[in-house]
Amino acid sequence: MEILMSVIIGFLFMAAVYLILSRSLIRVVIGTGLLSHGAHLLILTMGGFSGSAPPVLADGVTDFVDPLPQALILTAIVISFGVTAVFLVMAYRAYQELETDNMTLLKGNDEHD
Amino acid sequence: MINLLLFPVLIPFLTAMILMFFPKRVSAQRAVTAVGMIASVIASIFLLITVMRDGVQAVTLGSWPAPFGITMVSDPLSAALVLTSNLITLAIVFYSFRSIGEGREKHFYYPAMMFMLTGVNGAFTTGDIFNLFVFFEVLLMASYVLIVLGGEKRQLRESIKYILVNIVSSAFFVTTVAMLYSVTGTLNMADIAAKITDIGQSGILTVIAVMLILVFGLKGAIFPLYFWLPSSYAAPPVPVLALFGALLTKVGVYAIMRTVTLLFPHDPGFTHEMLMILSILTIVAGCIGALAYFDLKQIVIYNIIIAVGVILFGVAQMNMAGLEGAVFYLIHDMFIKAGLFMLIGVIIAVTGTSNLREMGGLMKTYPALAWTWLIAAFGLAGIPPLSGFFGKLLIVQGAFEADNLWGGIIILASSLIVLLSVIRIFIHAFWGEPKPVKATSKQIYRGLFVPAAMITALTVFYGVGTEWLRPVMFDAAEILHQPSIYIDAVLKE
Numbered sequence: 001m002e003i004l005m006s007v008i009i010g011f012l013f014m015a016a017v018y019l020i021l022s023r024s025l026i027r028v029v030i031g032t033g034l035l036s037h038g039a040h041l042l043i044l045t046m047g048g049f050s051g052s053a054p055p056v057l058a059d060g061v062t063d064f065v066d067p068l069p070q071a072l073i074l075t076a077i078v079i080s081f082g083v084t085a086v087f088l089v090m091a092y093r094a095y096q097e098l099e100t101d102n103m104t105l106l107k108g109n110d111e112h113d
Numbered sequence: 114m115i116n117l118l119l120f121p122v123l124i125p126f127l128t129a130m131i132l133m134f135f136p137k138r139v140s141a142q143r144a145v146t147a148v149g150m151i152a153s154v155i156a157s158i159f160l161l162i163t164v165m166r167d168g169v170q171a172v173t174l175g176s177w178p179a180p181f182g183i184t185m186v187s188d189p190l191s192a193a194l195v196l197t198s199n200l201i202t203l204a205i206v207f208y209s210f211r212s213i214g215e216g217r218e219k220h221f222y223y224p225a226m227m228f229m230l231t232g233v234n235g236a237f238t239t240g241d242i243f244n245l246f247v248f249f250e251v252l253l254m255a256s257y258v259l260i261v262l263g264g265e266k267r268q269l270r271e272s273i274k275y276i277l278v279n280i281v282s283s284a285f286f287v288t289t290v291a292m293l294y295s296v297t298g299t300l301n302m303a304d305i306a307a308k309i310t311d312i313g314q315s316g317i318l319t320v321i322a323v324m325l326i327l328v329f330g331l332k333g334a335i336f337p338l339y340f341w342l343p344s345s346y347a348a349p350p351v352p353v354l355a356l357f358g359a360l361l362t363k364v365g366v367y368a369i370m371r372t373v374t375l376l377f378p379h380d381p382g383f384t385h386e387m388l389m390i391l392s393i394l395t396i397v398a399g400c401i402g403a404l405a406y407f408d409l410k411q412i413v414i415y416n417i418i419i420a421v422g423v424i425l426f427g428v429a430q431m432n433m434a435g436l437e438g439a440v441f442y443l444i445h446d447m448f449i450k451a452g453l454f455m456l457i458g459v460i461i462a463v464t465g466t467s468n469l470r471e472m473g474g475l476m477k478t479y480p481a482l483a484w485t486w487l488i489a490a491f492g493l494a495g496i497p498p499l500s501g502f503f504g505k506l507l508i509v510q511g512a513f514e515a516d517n518l519w520g521g522i523i524i525l526a527s528s529l530i531v532l533l534s535v536i537r538i539f540i541h542a543f544w545g546e547p548k549p550v551k552a553t554s555k556q557i558y559r560g561l562f563v564p565a566a567m568i569t570a571l572t573v574f575y576g577v578g579t580e581w582l583r584p585v586m587f588d589a590a591e592i593l594h595q596p597s598i599y600i601d602a603v604l605k606e
Contacts, residue, residue, distance in 0.1 A: 035284045036287075040287070072294075079247070090269065094269045
């Protein structure tokens, strides 16, 4: 199971890197979304897939799933959600102001703002 | 009072929350921010005194036993860094009153600044690797707001690059924490260090160490991960630039210091050798940039990169002299970079440009500014009675003790280039034929100049008072050199 998940996460990272290196800004944002999905799945995988019951105290259950990675993922999800929202709004504002979503055209120096 | 070490985190946080309620009332914003900052500075002075008197302070939140809860740890290094960042932010708050403009002040400028300070102080104080990630995100999120606030075209363009680089490095950080957790099964830094000491630093742990250097190197701008910094830092207004230049990269540097000395000191032949080579290349890259530009901001920005290289070179020596020099130089550099950025802000305010070719002869009209700049420039280069001297002396001594002769010589040579780059500003801006300057009101000039001169005076004190500060730096370096002190303080309460 862990092997399968590793391969899938590797594929997600690959897709994310490919999208982040592309020209269109919205593809870059989608790439960062895939990157954080990959990272979150990696935390889950690295915690191990042992245990059968969900981490909720119940009578007669002794074999729990590791609760710590789930808490970490929950934190990381909220953070990446906030950052993605900021990034999307920034991309929208940049599209309004600079009138392009092409990353290669987003350049300039002091003389050409 | 055992919760004392939380105060420098909590006070800016509460101040920021209070400030959120009345964004449009500018004078109230200023007053509350100033009161909050002064309280925070006082709390961090008490914290440093307590840490020096009673040893390392550790508190595990919620009274859980040590590896299970989130531990906050204040050793001399983090207490000194917290005090430094509070003092710098206080000066920048006063500087902002006259320079940032009402438009930004009405749109949550001060709350963002306070949230950033919360993140910085938290990152310096935490003893838990995932909590470090969270505090990194707190300070980064606030820095996204600060870098884009105002919404000029240039700011929008650069903040997109800045945010993208930081999202990628944060995802990398999460990945690294996941791998570290799967190897050691814990997140508390002292507990990780103890476990790595028990099981030995195997190949996978060295890989994780390199990944951590990569993550923090992206935050702290080491070679070859510094590419985002020069253009991003040039975009926001000067007080924000001073805040970023003094605090943000130094958090990354502190995190590298902490991880390579506490978690991964067992295979220095690989990790520390790599860190040393990277830091030398960082210095070279920074020197090239510092000489290449005729723009005030860019010259000082590339000096940040040089200083990051010098500090990490000291860390990579792993002997007492190198580490103590790195601590000395780290705090010196935070003060001097804040001072230099604030001073170039004054120069830009009076000349209306940041291009060195378009200014000259300011010595006649603004003599106090000129002499302060000269003192700051000499302090940056490390001329003996001033602040940069002793740290670099110890770093070079550490390099020679560890038989890294060439590294030491490159550090000394880089000082010459640093001096040349900032003296070039002095020659072009203050000497020569006077060129027309903008009519700046006395009030604005004084409001900008006084905080900048205060920070420069602090660096002079830091250089002259080396003997008084030495015990703090020595204790800080001792804990970096012998991580068992840190581990025992956290785990055996």
